[in-house]
Amino acid sequence: MSEGPAGPRQRCPGRTRVSKDQRTITDDQWRQAELIWDYHQMQHGLLPVDVAIGLGSHDLGVAARSAELYRAGLFPTLVFTGGNSPTTAKVFPRGEAVHFRDHAIELGVPAEAILLEPDAANTSQNITFSRAVLAASGVRSTTVLLVSKPYMERRSFATARKVWPDVEILCASEPLEFDDYLKSIGDEKLVLDMLVGDLQRVIEYPKLGFAIEQEVPEDVHAACESLIHDGFTSRLIAS
Template identity: 40%
Template sequence: MESHVDARARELARIIWDHLVLSGPLSQADVILALGCHDTRVAAHAARLWHGGWAPLVVVSGGRGKITSGWDETEARVFGRVVREHGVPEDALLLEETATNTGENITASRRLLGERGIAVARGILVAKPYMTRRALATARRQWPEAGWTASAPELGFEVFGGERRSVELMVGDLQRMVVYAERGFQVPVPVPAAAWAAYEELARLGYDRHVIR
């Protein structure tokens, strides 16, 4: 499939990006939870937060997902290696290797930490920029007892907006903000009319690879 993203598609993707990306102040936490994906810059950012003293523990969560199904290793193993390469010691790192989606990133990590007797009152979710709002909505449903904030690598729209795969993922994530709230997987978050219209147009233009049918 052609990887080029034309000007109209980039314009629409920017509208979706502006809704999906959350940025806000962090607060001291008990754990940094890096959500596994194909982008190892997420793992590097989790390591930077650890070095910044935001939390004493990094959990990297991920088995194999829709993009990483062909990897030889789990997302957690790949992320774990990156985190170690960025100076996080072994005793400050846990790997959760079973999750295949965002909800499981939360629930499986919660189970892992519970089994180890690690209490979490506050946590920081680390994800791709355009996954931050959905990750936060998911955590607030699946692990509501903890207070959550979200953080992402400081990468702007220009890094992702010209990449067809990223635009397709944004389209799928925007749709999931509605569908998954209806299914009870995450807390409801209103989607602006302009963002939903951008989703519908991009889906009509063929950026629908990750749309739930």
């Protein structure tokens, strides 16, 4: 279990487990998805770093977690990065990074501690463009914390190690169990589609030069293939 200022991963107060009669997925699909969920998380211990980068997405929890870790004193500078995607355009019309910045300020992060990168359209651009923003602002970075959705930790790590190899990369996300995250998002199909899509990218992107290779256990491979067979395919790379 990963421990940091917020302690070990644990169930968040006030959130309830998704009961079987509330699910739209089968028990087998649940177990397969949870296996992939666990694989995606790097379980890094949290240490002070030079800068954190909050990766834009549909999940405002990234901004909340970034604010929490800033208040815990883990870093002095926070970059929010991201433009829009089909998933986020309606929810965050001014762009992911802008909405994340506003939410972090509401949660107590000083505006002057936040840098904005509003143009990135993919994870490689998130890292590359944020690096340029930091350099332009005179912020020296040798250790970087990536804050992302829980199931995006491994892909963001692999991408950052490829495009920014000369810094130490740590990963963090909201400390939620799988059922808590499903409850918070409220769309099981979307979450499972994204779990599968991110795993496919972890496997395929190194072949395309977008990320470093990550070992994927056989049972995780098998779980992914089973969920693809069951139709959780909306986030797969277009062939």
